[in-house]
């Protein structure tokens with residue numbers, strides 16, 4: 003969204019494998035100890051504003067810039083539907099599929115099947131939706147931006163886009179956008195170096211309870 007809108011930004015990596023998401027400074031911005039979060043120095047009234055949760059960030063930037071988030075109520079409802087569909091469905095289910103397929107200490111067939119099938123079902127819902135329109139809510143919007151990252155990782159969730167021709171066409175269209183190319187090219191070196199088998203890392207990421 004930042005690339006699409008040409009907004010200047012600085013990436014401040016939060017190393018969640020080292021527990022940086024629990025620092026008081028980060029929790030003041032993102033009380034759920036999760037990334038992403040933003041700090042807009044030029045928020046409402048010219049004062050800084052922190053925003054956490056990717057859907058809230060996208061809506062905020064959409065309202066701020068007037069781009070990719072239509073003002074017309076019917077069009078906005080359609081964008082919200084698909085944005086919340088991602089936040090409550092695709093994101094969490096794909097996250098769990100990824101977890102049980104790649105990170106669970108032993109293979110639990112029931113969990114792998116449950117979440118792999120659910121991602122397959124959700125990809126099917128998108129595929130059907132995209133048969134009659136170019137993008138999820140008609141025109142390219144923050145709803146597409148919210149979903150594309152998970153579709154990009156289809157293989158990790160045991161999915162083959164060949165089963166979903168409309169979804170693949172949508173993905174190729176979005177991936178060809180210059181702003182998306184720039185965003186997908188961003189690499190945070192420390193992130194690729196994390197050893198997900200390290201017991202310390204696993205304890206921080208997968209052993210969380212209430213604090």
Ligand SMILES: N[C@@H](CCC(=O)N[C@@H](CS)C(=O)NCC(=O)O)C(=O)O
Pocket residue numbers: 018023035036037038054055056057089093206207
């Ligand atoms: N619903 C959140 C999900 C964010 C999320 O799950 N972030 C993960 C990384 S992909 C995280 O920060 N994990 C840190 C932790 O579990 O402590 C959103 O859409 O912003």
